[in-house]
Amino acid sequence: MKVVIDAMGGDYGPEVTVKGAVDAVNSLGVEVVLTGVESTINEQLAKYGKVNGLTVVHCSEVIENHDKPSIALRRKKDSSMSVAFRMVKEGEADAVISAGNTGALLAGGLFILGRIKGISRPALAVPFPTPRGISLLIDAGANADCKPQHLLDFARMGKSFMQTMHNIEQPTIFLVNVGIEEEKGNELTKETYKLLKNADIGFSGNIEARDIPEGVADVVVCDGFTGNIILKLYEGVAQTFGSTLKKELMSTTIRKLGAILVKSGLKSFKKQFDYAEHGGVPFLGVNGLVIKAHGSSNALAITNAVKQAKRSHDNQLVSHIIKHLPATEEPQEEGSL
Amino acid sequence: MKVVIDAMGGDYGPEVTVKGAVDAVNSLGVEVVLTGVESTINEQLAKYGKVNGLTVVHCSEVIENHDKPSIALRRKKDSSMSVAFRMVKEGEADAVISAGNTGALLAGGLFILGRIKGISRPALAVPFPTPRGISLLIDAGANADCKPQHLLDFARMGKSFMQTMHNIEQPTIFLVNVGIEEEKGNELTKETYKLLKNADIGFSGNIEARDIPEGVADVVVCDGFTGNIILKLYEGVAQTFGSTLKKELMSTTIRKLGAILVKSGLKSFKKQFDYAEHGGVPFLGVNGLVIKAHGSSNALAITNAVKQAKRSHDNQLVSHIIKHLPATEEPQEEGSL
Numbered sequence: 235m236k237v238v239i240d241a242m243g244g245d246y247g248p249e250v251t252v253k254g255a256v257d258a259v260n261s262l263g264v265e266v267v268l269t270g271v272e273s274t275i276n277e278q279l280a281k282y283g284k285v286n287g288l289t290v291v292h293c294s295e296v297i298e299n300h301d302k303p304s305i306a307l308r309r310k311k312d313s314s315m316s317v318a319f320r321m322v323k324e325g326e327a328d329a330v331i332s333a334g335n336t337g338a339l340l341a342g343g344l345f346i347l348g349r350i351k352g353i354s355r356p357a358l359a360v361p362f363p364t365p366r367g368i369s370l371l372i373d374a375g376a377n378a379d380c381k382p383q384h385l386l387d388f389a390r391m392g393k394s395f396m397q398t399m400h401n402i403e404q405p406t407i408f409l410v411n412v413g414i415e416e417e418k419g420n421e422l423t424k425e426t427y428k429l430l431k432n433a434d435i436g437f438s439g440n441i442e443a444r445d446i447p448e449g450v451a452d453v454v455v456c457d458g459f460t461g462n463i464i465l466k467l468y469e470g471v472a473q474t475f476g477s478t479l480k481k482e483l484m485s486t487t488i489r490k491l492g493a494i495l496v497k498s499g500l501k502s503f504k505k506q507f508d509y510a511e512h513g514g515v516p517f518l519g520v521n522g523l524v525i526k527a528h529g530s531s532n533a534l535a536i537t538n539a540v541k542q543a544k545r546s547h548d549n550q551l552v553s554h555i556i557k558h559l560p561a562t563e564e565p566q567e568e569g570s571l
Numbered sequence: 572m573k574v575v576i577d578a579m580g581g582d583y584g585p586e587v588t589v590k591g592a593v594d595a596v597n598s599l600g601v602e603v604v605l606t607g608v609e610s611t612i613n614e615q616l617a618k619y620g621k622v623n624g625l626t627v628v629h630c631s632e633v634i635e636n637h638d639k640p641s642i643a644l645r646r647k648k649d650s651s652m653s654v655a656f657r658m659v660k661e662g663e664a665d666a667v668i669s670a671g672n673t674g675a676l677l678a679g680g681l682f683i684l685g686r687i688k689g690i691s692r693p694a695l696a697v698p699f700p701t702p703r704g705i706s707l708l709i710d711a712g713a714n715a716d717c718k719p720q721h722l723l724d725f726a727r728m729g730k731s732f733m734q735t736m737h738n739i740e741q742p743t744i745f746l747v748n749v750g751i752e753e754e755k756g757n758e759l760t761k762e763t764y765k766l767l768k769n770a771d772i773g774f775s776g777n778i779e780a781r782d783i784p785e786g787v788a789d790v791v792v793c794d795g796f797t798g799n800i801i802l803k804l805y806e807g808v809a810q811t812f813g814s815t816l817k818k819e820l821m822s823t824t825i826r827k828l829g830a831i832l833v834k835s836g837l838k839s840f841k842k843q844f845d846y847a848e849h850g851g852v853p854f855l856g857v858n859g860l861v862i863k864a865h866g867s868s869n870a871l872a873i874t875n876a877v878k879q880a881k882r883s884h885d886n887q888l889v890s891h892i893i894k895h896l897p898a899t900e901e902p903q904e905e906g907s908l
Contacts, residue, residue: 364811365811365814365815375749378749378756378757378758379757379758410800412712412715412795412796412799412800412803419715419796420715420716420794420796421715421716423796442803443799443800443801443802443803443804443807444803444804444806444807444810445807446804446807447804447807447808447810447811447812448807448810448811457757458749459749459756459757459760459797460796460797460800462749462780463747463749463780463797463800463801464780464800464804465780466749466779466780466781467780467781467783467784467801467804467805467808468804468808469781470780470781470782470783470784470785471784471804471805471808471809471812472808472812473781473784473785474701474702474784474785475784475808475809475812475840475844477702478702478840478843478844479836479837479840482833482836482837482839482840483833483836485836486836488832489832489833489835489836491829491832492828492829492830492831492832492833492834492836493829493832493833494829495825495826495828495829495830495832496819496820496826496829496830496833497829498826499816499819499820499822499823499826499829500816500819502819503812503815503816503819506815507812507815
């Protein structure tokens with residue numbers, strides 16, 4: 235399998251992406267192509283000696299985080315991200331990974347790889363750790379305004395993901411809502427509830443946000459605005475709690491002593507909720523494997539994103555999504571919903 | 572000042588509401604009226620001996636959590652909640668507090684007390700603790716579907732709350748969104764951004780959910796669906812982190828020893844994020860003081876809700892909201908927006 239990594243993406247750029255790629259090649263038995271400014275990449279590569287299975291494709295441009303996504307993709311045809319997408323499109327690679335501009339990644343998936351026929355809107359699917367295992371949040375931010383049909387497609391793709399990637403034959407699928415009763419919610423969730431209930435996907439009902447972190451649901455379905463709020467608030471609460479706890483435990487000598495004794499426990503606690511341990515965020519519903527790594531990814535997160543790409547490839551995630559679309563449904567055009 | 576408490580509301584009912592009321596009367600110098608089934612209330616009151624300033628108004632009915640709010644209010648005219656609202660309406664009490672059915676409380680506020688003229692939609696305003704002090708989340712769940720004008724009104728009421736209750740002359744007001752740039756978001760937030768920017772309320776821009784827990788904003792404005800997700804997810808993350816941390820710290824003998832040494836730190840940490848310490852959730856925009864206590868309120872939470880009602884009354888919160896509405900605006904009818 236061959237993975238193409240946008241080496242210029244992410245807050246830490248090639249220093250991190252190159253290390254992550256080298257580790258992935260060495261540990262996972264995959265080939266990796268790095269797209270980006272060759273001289274910069276080679277500077278990093280020099281640290282690691284010869285690495286078999288790792289190649290560099292030079293690109294003269296970089297899409298920056300402040301670039302407007304669709305314009306950047308159209309104008310910067312020789313950017314590290316555009317070239318990565320074209321390699322997958324043309325069958326030269328099996329998956330694309332980038333920690334760069336999220337909007338550009340979504341646009342690249344949509345406009346270069348294209349939607350799967352029968353999927354109204356591709357979506358970002360975040361596998362997040364809970365005490366009961368992985369829950370999949372979909373959509374985590376690709377579609378700010380949604381219609382019920384979009385959420386049904388998210389549910390279908392989420393189900394495929396949990397079946398192929400986590401071997402859960404009948405994943406529980408919940409709709410994020412303000413109450414568990416069918417009649418609760420806003421217009422979108424009330425309509426979506428009816429659609430999901432009748433869709434033969436194994437819909438489990440509404441879930442309140444309170445029950446998400448505990449891992450009650452295998453698949454957590456919502457519009458991309460709500461999903462983005464959930465994901466970022468989760469991050470924010472973790473950060474605020476972490477720094478406040480640290481401050482408390484460092485505030486007296488006795489507590490400091492205690493903190494030393496519980497240190498391994500705190501570390502294990504932190505690790506259980508660490509995104510980097512779980513790789514990137516797949517963009518589901520496009521013709522190809524696309525994985526968004528967090529902007530602040532470290533090398534481990536990049537390596538884990540490659541691991542995830544490999545597992546998605548081995549488990550034929552994209553084919554599984556296509557195979558499990560309802561046969562009767564007409565292909566739907568973007569914007570017609 | 573006289574506060575009327577729906578003694579039958581909440582998961583723990585009169586056992587908790589009566590104790591909270593007794594403590595409030597004894598410590599805050601307010602009068603309290605308890606509405607509910609007299610025999611049940613008196614059974615609890617017997618524990619405390621004579622309490623000056625506390626009276627009971629017998630009601631034959633109770634609105635249950637599973638009751639449909641508007642129907643319950645119309646049919647159960649002699650319920651502890653309906654009677655409480657009528658006492659405020661008729662000037663026999665200055666504020667109503669209930670830990671009961673939220674929907675019924677909102678309906679009671681709207682239909683018995685009525686909206687303030689010029690406020691398109693009343694909203695639940697949750698003061699939540701952050702490392703930098705109190706942030707106010709508005710709307711936390713009263714209005715699942717919102718229009719930009721509603722959010723502008725939420726912003727105005729939130730500003731009044733922070734000015735009167737927390738002495739912040741110029742509170743920072745942020746709109747919850749998926750990015751900080753003006754053009755980010757869903758249709759609602761994009762339109763709302765323009766409205767807030769031009770409204771002369773001191774709008775500070777968008778806030779991502781990640782920055783909410785740290786207390787970056789004094790007033791956090793969003794539609795009630797989003798607010799409800801934020802509030803409940805915050806609760807859920809706290810709960811899951813708490814139980815996982817506890818499990819880790821109890822898993823070995825050394826950690827257990829360490830946990831004893833850091834215990835006061837953990838307690839202080841927990842207290843900083845504890846809702847019960849901060850009273851209830853005011854329902855702003857109606858003609859009167861209405862405070863929703865958490866369904867799982869303990870006696871301390873009830874007492875703190877009374878404390879909050881007293882401070883709201885002393886600081887003339889409702890008058891302040893009315894006084895600071897834009898003079899040019901026409902009163903708006905419910906449903907016409």
